[in-house]
Amino acid sequence: MEDKIKVVELFAGVGGFRIGLEGWNGQSASSGYKNKLITPFNVVWSNQWEPSTKLQHASLVYENHWGKANHSNRDIATVEVVDIPDHDLLVGGFPCQDYSVATTLKNSKGLIGKKGVLWWSIHRILTQKKHKPSYLFLENVDRLLISPSKQRGRDFAIILQSLNELGYAVEWRVINAAEYGMPQRRRRVFILAYLKDTPIYKQLIKKAPLDWLCKSGTIASIFPVLQESDIIPRIVQLKGNIVTITKNFNKEGAKKVFENTGVMINGKITTLKTIPSYAGSYLLLKDLLQKEVIPAEFFINKADLERWQYLKGAKREIRKKASGFEYFYTEGAMIFPDPLAKASRTIITGEGGKSPSRFKHVIQTKDGLRRLTPIELERLNMFPDNHTQLEKITAAKRAFFMGNALVVGVIEKIGLALYQKIKEN
16 A cells, blocks of 8 residues: 555545544644644545535535545536546445335446435445445444334445445444543444455454454454443344345344444454443533633523423423324423533534524523534534634534534544554554
8 A cells, every 4th residue: 555545535524534534734633633643544535415405515614625626516426436536445424324225237237226325326436446445434323223123224234235245344333422532422333344355354354253343453442342241242144135135134123133343254243232441531511612702692592591491391291283183292301501511412413593492502601501602513523613614604504514523533543543453464
C-alpha cells in the first residue's frame, strides 16, 4: 500500500468521517482540536446527496470546507462506478432501510436489491470495481441488527452475505460513545470489512474469533470490552444467497440472532454480548457549554414553559383519533431539565427550533432554561466549533445536521486502530 491510504466517503453529510480520519487542520477531535493527529488517510472522492430537499445544505457545508473538486452532489445510484476513483478504504454512514432483495438480474451484474436502498449502491461499487477497496468502514443505527421485526436480523444477514460473496470478512461492534468517555450517549453499530488478499484478513482467519473480538481485533484494541460471563457465543452459518436469506432468514423472528459484537469469516458468524471496559476520563454536558453570552432566541419563553413541562412529563390519559376512536395513552417522564453532570442524551434531527418538544435538550443555566446552541451540538458530536455555520443555513438546519451526524471521536479512534493493524502487517 502507498504511503497514503486513499479513501472514498459516501453519504458524507457534513464530513464526520473525513474529520475523524484526516483530522481538522492537522488536529485531533479527541483532544478538542488541541493536539496533532498524524494519519495516512486521504479522501480522494466524496458523495453527498439529500433526495428530499432542493437545496443541498449538507453538501454546501462539505464543499465550504473541502471544495468542489472530487466531491459529487448527485444521487449515488446515478453515478457511474468508473467515475469513482480507485481507493483503499470505502467509508460511509448508510441509512437503515429495508435491504431485502427484490430483483434477480439475468445479466452479469447478478443480484440487486430494492431501488433507492443505498446499501445496494455500496454493493454496486464493490461488484463493479476491478480493484475492490481493501477495507470498508461503515456506520449505522444499532437497530440494523434486529431489523425487520418479523425476521429479526435478516437485513444485517443480507449485508454480511453480500460482503461474504464479494470476498470480505467482517467484524462489527455496537458502541455507545459515552461509555468510552465521549460527551454524548449515541449508540451506533460500526462495521469493518477486510478483503481476502489483505494482511489483516490473513491475520484474522488465524485468530480464534473470541480472541479477535475481545482482545486482539481492530475495534477491541481501541475500545476494550469484557465478554458478558453468562452469554455463550452464538455460531451462525449463513445459508444460501441473498435472495434465499431474504425469504428464509429467522422466519420465526421472535428472537434476535446478532449480539452487539461479532465477526463473519467465509459465511460463519460468531456473535456475543460484550460490555465496555473503560477506565479513562469522561466528558460531560457541562464541560461543553459555551461561556459566551447566549442569544435570547435559545431561552425558554415563560409562556411556553407549561407546554414544555407537559411534553417532558409522564402521561396517563384518554386520547382520541381523528376517526373518533378513543384509547388510553401512557408515557414515562423524561428528566427536565437535562442533567449537566452526565453525557448528553442522543441528539435527534428535530433538535432545532423554538417550539416545545419532548426530545429537544433543555438545560438550566444561571440565566434561565434554554436549548442548546448549534456550537454546543457540534461539540457533543466532537466537531470543530462552527463547522456547520454557513450563510443562509439556519440554527435549526445546523441542529438537523448534528442529529444525522456521528461522534467524530469514535471514527478517529477506529481509524487509528485500523491504520495500526495495516502497519503491523
